[in-house]
Amino acid sequence: MVTVRKGQYPGRLDRNEFQLRFYSSFSHPDFRRAESALAEIEAIAWQMYVDEKKPAGTAKAGPGFADPDYDLSVEWRENRDRLLEAERRQKDAATPSRVLLICASDRNDGSCPGEMSKTFRLTQLAREVVEGAGIEADVLDLSRLISDYDWHIHPCKGCASTAMPLCHWPCSCYPNHSLGQTNDWMPEIYEKWVSAHAVIMLTPVYWYQSPSALKLMIDRLVCADGGNPDPTSTQGKDASKAKEMELAGWSYPKHLAGRAYGTVVHGDVAGIEGTRRALSDWLDWMGLIDAGQKARLDRFIGYYEPYANSHETLDRDEAMQEETRNVARAVVHAVQELRAGRLSQPDTELTPPRPK
Numbered sequence: 001m002v003t004v005r006k007g008q009y010p011g012r013l014d015r016n017e018f019q020l021r022f023y024s025s026f027s028h029p030d031f032r033r034a035e036s037a038l039a040e041i042e043a044i045a046w047q048m049y050v051d052e053k054k055p056a057g058t059a060k061a062g063p064g065f066a067d068p069d070y071d072l073s074v075e076w077r078e079n080r081d082r083l084l085e086a087e088r089r090q091k092d093a094a095t096p097s098r099v100l101l102i103c104a105s106d107r108n109d110g111s112c113p114g115e116m117s118k119t120f121r122l123t124q125l126a127r128e129v130v131e132g133a134g135i136e137a138d139v140l141d142l143s144r145l146i147s148d149y150d151w152h153i154h155p156c157k158g159c160a161s162t163a164m165p166l167c168h169w170p171c172s173c174y175p176n177h178s179l180g181q182t183n184d185w186m187p188e189i190y191e192k193w194v195s196a197h198a199v200i201m202l203t204p205v206y207w208y209q210s211p212s213a214l215k216l217m218i219d220r221l222v223c224a225d226g227g228n229p230d231p232t233s234t235q236g237k238d239a240s241k242a243k244e245m246e247l248a249g250w251s252y253p254k255h256l257a258g259r260a261y262g263t264v265v266h267g268d269v270a271g272i273e274g275t276r277r278a279l280s281d282w283l284d285w286m287g288l289i290d291a292g293q294k295a296r297l298d299r300f301i302g303y304y305e306p307y308a309n310s311h312e313t314l315d316r317d318e319a320m321q322e323e324t325r326n327v328a329r330a331v332v333h334a335v336q337e338l339r340a341g342r343l344s345q346p347d348t349e350l351t352p353p354r355p356k
Contacts, residue, residue: 055075055177097335106212119202127328129329135335155219170190171190186217218282256287272299
């Protein structure tokens with residue numbers, strides 16, 4: 001027997017509160033000429049909310065799933081199928097090598113900051129090295145969250161802490177149409193990670209920690225480390241079934257293991273070492289392979305100098321620029337060794353006594 005603890009959730013919004021929430025997205029005066037249309041859409045949205053219509057559509061899971069008769073989300077299945085195809089291409093020796101470069105600053109010049117980030121400039125330096133080596137470079141600029149219309153990395157809901165099999169690979173928590181939790185970027189991001197042979201993470205430090213967009217992505221990647229690839233086995237989000245599965249024995253599959261990585265962390269006052277260690281520890285935990293000491297960089301740019309001229313400070317810091325190139329060079333070498341079968345984790349064959 002397992003116990004599912006209840007009592008935290010305050011319950012659904014009442015009709016008036018829902019209406020206030022809905023119309024707050026359309027408070028600009030330009031929407032007044034569509035009042036009747038909005039009222040009709042609001043009524044539909046309310047009914048979807050009451051009826052908890054999470055997926056946009058479902059279809060029977062069919063062969064290959066624990067419960068072929070389960071009504072599986074069509075959107076989730078499409079995302080899963082793209083990951084399977086990306087994994088197939090990634091493992092095909094005939095396909096080009098690919099490095100994912102993640103620009104993790106929340107800043108770009110298309111929104112309130114009004115200026116590109118130094119992280120973006122460092123990402124371009126790394127990109128030039130990767131592409132110069134004949135390897136495909138795929139840039140993921142997380143600052144799009146601040147400048148793209150209605151674009152999101154929705155927060156992780158913590159399913160893994162209820163039971164690991166409740167956390168599906170890829171994440172099945174989104175989209176949730178009944179709650180308006182749509183336009184989630186993570187399906188595309190999962191595909192980028194799966195397609196890559198290596199990842200270079202470039203990030204500033206925000207208040208001793210990772211920027212918010214990066215942390216959102218990290219949390220949503222929990223399903224890549226132990227996640228359940230079959231939502232029918234837990235009948236969707238049945239917490240008691242998931243607990244029983246984990247207690248019966250769960251393998252905690254590492255869906256991204258074996259890829260190489262490098263990190264570039266920069267700051268202006270403090271926090272660079274702690275952030276770099278946290279990122280490296282996280283990537284190690286997921287089974288990625290570090291590309292060596294020179295691939296793990298943390299540096300200050302303009303220590304205790306004004307923010308206003310920090311780009312000029314980076315212009316002068318040619319050593320920092322070259323160190324960033326060295327991170328990329330180390331990762332390029334790791335990818336070449338990896339695909340030639342000469343790079344692997346020495347402890348891969350060891351069985352952990354406490355898997356998780």
